[in-house]
Every structure is written in C-alpha cells, then in structure tokens.
Amino acid sequence: DAGVTQSPTHLIKTRGQQVTLRCSPKSGHDTVSWYQQALGQGPQFIFQYYEEEERQRGNFPDRFSGHQFPNYSSELNVNALLLGDSALYLCASSLLQARSNQPQHFGDGTRLSIL
Amino acid sequence: GQQLNQSPQSMFIQEGEDVSMNCTSSSIFNTWLWYKQDPGEGPVLLIALYKAGELTSNGRLTAQFGTTRKDSFLNISASIPSDVGIYFCAGHHDYKLSFGAGTTVTVRA
Numbered sequence: 001d002a003g004v005t006q007s008p009t010h011l012i013k014t015r016g017q018q019v020t021l022r023c024s025p026k027s028g029h030d031t032v033s034w035y036q037q038a039l040g041q042g043p044q045f046i047f048q049y050y051e052e053e054e055r056q057r058g059n060f061p062d063r064f065s066g067h068q069f070p071n072y073s074s075e076l077n078v079n080a081l082l083l084g085d086s087a088l089y090l091c092a093s094s095l096l097q098a099r100s101n102q103p104q105h106f107g108d109g110t111r112l113s114i115l
Numbered sequence: 116g117q118q119l120n121q122s123p124q125s126m127f128i129q130e131g132e133d134v135s136m137n138c139t140s141s142s143i144f145n146t147w148l149w150y151k152q153d154p155g156e157g158p159v160l161l162i163a164l165y166k167a168g169e170l171t172s173n174g175r176l177t178a179q180f181g182t183t184r185k186d187s188f189l190n191i192s193a194s195i196p197s198d199v200g201i202y203f204c205a206g207h208h209d210y211k212l213s214f215g216a217g218t219t220v221t222v223r224a
Binding site for chain 2 (some may be wrong): 004033035039040042043044045048055056058090092103104105106107108109
C-alpha cells in the first residue's frame with residue numbers, strides 16, 4: 001500500500017524562475033493539501049484540493065497555484081521565485097468522509113532551494 | 116490566523132524516562148493531532164483525537180484532547196533512543212491543519 005509520494009526530492013532554482021512540484025496521494029485518498037515548512041518551523045498550510053478544485057487557501061500569494069487531476073494526484077506551481085520561497089514543500093492526503101477530513105498523511109517533501 | 120503554542124521548545128531525555136509536552140491555542144479545534152518528524156522525512160501521524168476530553172494511547176504514547184478544545188498534551192513513557200526527533204501538534208479546523216513550532220527531543224548522553 002503506497003503512501004504519499006512526492007517528486008522531485010530536491011530542486012535548486014534561481015530567483016524569478018518557475019517550479020512545479022508533484023504529489024501522488026496515498027491509495028484510497030481523494031483530497032490533497034500542500035504545506036510549506038521553513039527551517040526550524042512547523043508546516044504552514046498553502047491550499048487544499050478536492051474534486052479537482054481548490055477548496056481552501058492559506059495566507060500565500062497568487063504566485064502559488066495548484067492543480068488536482070482526475071486520478072487525485074496534484075501539482076504545486078510557484079512562479080517568480082523569491083529567496084524566501086526556499087523551504088521543504090510537503091504534500092498531505094486524506095479521505096473526505098461525512099463532510100469532514102480524516103487525518104492527513106504526509107509525504108517526505110520536496111526540498112526547494114532558491115539561489 | 117490560528118496560533119498554536121507548543122512547549123517545551125526542546126528537551127533532553129534519558130533512556131527510560133517519561134516525557135511530556137503540550138500545545139495550547141487561542142482558537143477551538145475540532146480535532147487535535149500529534150506528528151513526529153525525523154530529519155529528511157515528512158511528519159508521521161502518531162495520534163489523532165476527535166472529542167474534547169478524549170484520552171488515546173498508541174503503544175508508549177498517550178495524548179489527550181483538552182476539555183476546552185484549546186489544548187492537548189502528549190506523553191511518552193519509558194523513552195527509547197528512537198524517540199528522538201521533532202514532535203508537532205496540529206489542530207484541524209475548516210479542512211486545514213495549523214501546526215505548532217515543534218518540540219525537539221534529544222537523547223542526553
């Protein structure tokens with residue numbers, strides 16, 4: 001039973017570039033959430049996707065966008081990269097049951113470094 | 116936004132000791148969760164709590180959902196070397212998780 005998988009594991013970009021990160025949810029899960037974790041801090045919620053639509057968004061600019069595909073996998077896109085975007089980007093999946101989310105399970109993240 | 120205060124920020128443990136950490140919030144949560152994160156990995160779910168006052172165990176771990184729905188604690192009994200890592204509390208509300216800053220647990224030499 002595969003857990004949440006993310007790719008790539010590491011990525012180096014320069015300021016102003018664009019990046020796409022990918023996530024495959026745990027088998028049986030239909031909801032994907034993305035989080036940004038800066039060094040020494042807890043994860044911060046970016047947004048959540050369910051039924052291919054953004055359902056909830058945290059306090060992140062429009063440079064951060066996403067997509068969910070019919071097979072429930074998801075992408076996180078970040079445009080016009082800034083040095084402050086350097087972080088571990090985590091994907092979490094869950095199952096929507098009875099109008100509430102079950103616990104979220106995390107992948108191992110993509111470490112993004114901006115030079 | 117919701118702020119979770121997690122304490123202590125760090126702790127040193129001796130093998131065999133019992134360990135306790137807690138989390139408080141200015142907001143009410145419907146669910147409290149505790150995760151552990153090891154270097155280079157994502158957070159792993161340890162315990163989920165769904166009801167105020169609920170006390171749940173998972174092996175040597177015990178967690179409680181505070182009656183005010185604004186706090187939770189996690190206890191680790193008889194700690195072992197593999198308990199080192201960063202422990203995060205998270206409150207679940209309105210589809211998203213809000214995390215504390217973590218408690219770093221290190222083994223005392």
